[in-house]
Amino acid sequence: MFEASFIRYLAAKRTVDDRALNRNVWNTLSAALPPATSDRPLRVIEVGAGIGTMLERMIARRLLRRAVYTAIDAEAANIAEAARLLPLWAGELGYAVHMPLAGLEAAQRAQLTRSEEDADIVVELETADVFDFIARQAGRQSWDLLIAHAFLDLLDIPSALPQLLSLIRPGGLCYLTINFDGATILQPEIDPPFDAEIERLYHQTMDERITAGRPSGDSRAGRHLFGLLKAAGVQILDAGSSDWVVFAGPDGYPADEAYFLHFIVETMRGALIDHPALAGRRQQFTAWIEQRRRQIAKNELVYIAHQLDFVGLVR
Ligand SMILES: C[S@@+](CC[C@H](N)C(=O)[O-])C[C@H]1O[C@@H](n2cnc3c(N)ncnc32)[C@H](O)[C@@H]1O
Numbered sequence: 053m054f055e056a057s058f059i060r061y062l063a064a065k066r067t068v069d070d071r072a073l074n075r076n077v078w079n080t081l082s083a084a085l086p087p088a089t090s091d092r093p094l095r096v097i098e099v100g101a102g103i104g105t106m107l108e109r110m111i112a113r114r115l116l117r118r119a120v121y122t123a124i125d126a127e128a129a130n131i132a133e134a135a136r137l138l139p140l141w142a143g144e145l146g147y148a149v150h151m152p153l154a155g156l157e158a159a160q161r162a163q164l165t166r167s168e169e170d171a172d173i174v175v176e177l178e179t180a181d182v183f184d185f186i187a188r189q190a191g192r193q194s195w196d197l198l199i200a201h202a203f204l205d206l207l208d209i210p211s212a213l214p215q216l217l218s219l220i221r222p223g224g225l226c227y228l229t230i231n232f233d234g235a236t237i238l239q240p241e242i243d244p245p246f247d248a249e250i251e252r253l254y255h256q257t258m259d260e261r262i263t264a265g266r267p268s269g270d271s272r273a274g275r276h277l278f279g280l281l282k283a284a285g286v287q288i289l290d291a292g293s294s295d296w297v298v299f300a301g302p303d304g305y306p307a308d309e310a311y312f313l314h315f316i317v318e319t320m321r322g323a324l325i326d327h328p329a330l331a332g333r334r335q336q337f338t339a340w341i342e343q344r345r346r347q348i349a350k351n352e353l354v355y356i357a358h359q360l361d362f363v364g365l366v367r
Pocket residue numbers: 062065099100101102103104105106124125126127130180181182183201202203206
C-alpha cells in the first residue's frame with residue numbers, strides 16, 4: 053500500500069528539479085542579479101517554498117552571498133521541515149548556522165555565514181498564505197527577487213500574477229520555474245487511446261481545479277506566461293524548457309525518484325478515480341494504475357512532464 057507523504061515527495065523531487073532547471077535561464081538570472089553588499093544585501097522572497105529546496109540549491113550553487121531570503125509556505129508542516137533540514141544541509145555546505153535569531157510570529161530566522169566567501173545570508177521561514185502575506189506587506193516592503201518554483205501552475209495566474217509582482221521593487225527580478233505546460237508522457241505505452249484519454253482528463257482536472265473557492269490551476273501555464281508576464285509589465289529576459297525526465301539507470305532510479313514516480317501515479321489516481329468520464333471503466337483505470345506501479349517496481353517507467361522556466365525584469 054502506497055503511503056503518500058507530501059514532504060517526502062518534495063524531498064524526492066529535488067534531484068528531478070536539479071536536472072530539469074534550465075541552465076541558460078539560471079545563468080541569465082545569475083548575470084542579472086544586482087551586486088549585493090553587507091549594507092545592501094539582496095532581498096529575496098520565495099512563495100510556495102515547500103521544504104526549502106530552492107534556497108538550498110541557490111546556496112549550494114553559490115548564487116547568493118549577501119542576502120536576506122524570506123521563504124513562505126501555507127503549510128506549517130513544510131516550514132517546520134524546512135527549519136529542521138536547514139542546519140543539516142547548510143552545515144554540509146560549510147556554513148556556520150546561527151539559529152534561531154529573534155523570531156517573528158509564525159516565522160523562524162537563521163543566519164548562515166561562511167568566512168571563505170565572506171558569505172552572510174539571513175533566512176526567514178514563515179508559514180503564511182501568499183495572498184495574506186501580500187495584503188500584510190502592501191506598501192511596506194519590496195524585494196529585489198521573487199521566486200516561484202513549481203507553484204504558479206497551482207494558482208489562477210491572471211489574477212495572482214499582478215499581486216505576486218507587487219512584492220518586487222521597480223527594476224527587480226522574478227524567477228518563475230517549473231511551470232507545467234501541457235504534456236504528461238508515460239512510457240512504455242499500455243493502451244495508447246486509453247493512455248491519451250487519461251492524460252487529457254488529468255490535464256482537464258488541473259484546468260477545472262477550485263481551491264478554497266478560487267479557480268486554481270492551468271495545465272498550459274508555461275505557454276500562457278509569455279503573454280501574461282508581458283501584460284503585467286514584465287520584460288522576459290530569458291525562458292526555456294525545464295522538463296522533468298525520470299528514468300532508471302543500471303542501478304535503478306536515482307536517489308528517491310521511484311517514490312517521486314509513485315507519488316505522481318497516486319496523484320493521477322486521486323484526480324481521476326471518481327471522474328464521471330471514467331464511470332463504467334473504473335476497473336480498467338485501476339488496472340492501468342496498477343500496471344504503472346508495476347512498471348516503477350521493475351524500473352521500466354519513464355516519466356516526462358513538459359515545463360518552462362522564466363526570468364523577468366519588473367518595470
Ligand atoms: C508543488 S509544491 C512546491 C514546493 C516547492 N516550491 C518545491 O518545489 O519543492 C507547492 C507549494 O505551494 C504551497 N502553497 C499552495 N498554495 C499556497 C498559498 N496560497 N500560499 C502559500 N503557499 C502555498 C504548498 O503548501 C506547497 O508546498
